[in-house]
Amino acid sequence: MKNNLIALSICIFAVCFVIGCWLISDSLSGEEKDNDKEVQHQLMTKSEVANYLGISPEEVQKLTEIPNGDNSFTSEIPHIKIGKKNYYPIKAIDKWLQKTELIVVP
16 A cells, blocks of 8 residues: 555656646747747838938938929838828838939939
């Protein structure tokens, strides 16, 4: 009887040990997933674009709203207007930069 209790105790201890190790490894792998998962926004504000391009927000505004002559504006830099605010798509800004790099200014 005494041998059976010792064997049962060892089995219960082993099961608890395996479950504990499994829970710890699962929580550790969950932390790694959260650290690797970084949210990258697709739209930038005027100040973020200014920082991204290395120019002032006023220069970004000048590139965004170029007077066309008949109370309308054209834009040099790609943007989306939502309400009264302008947002700048990152991928469009990168394409615009590549395109403008090809144009040689004398």
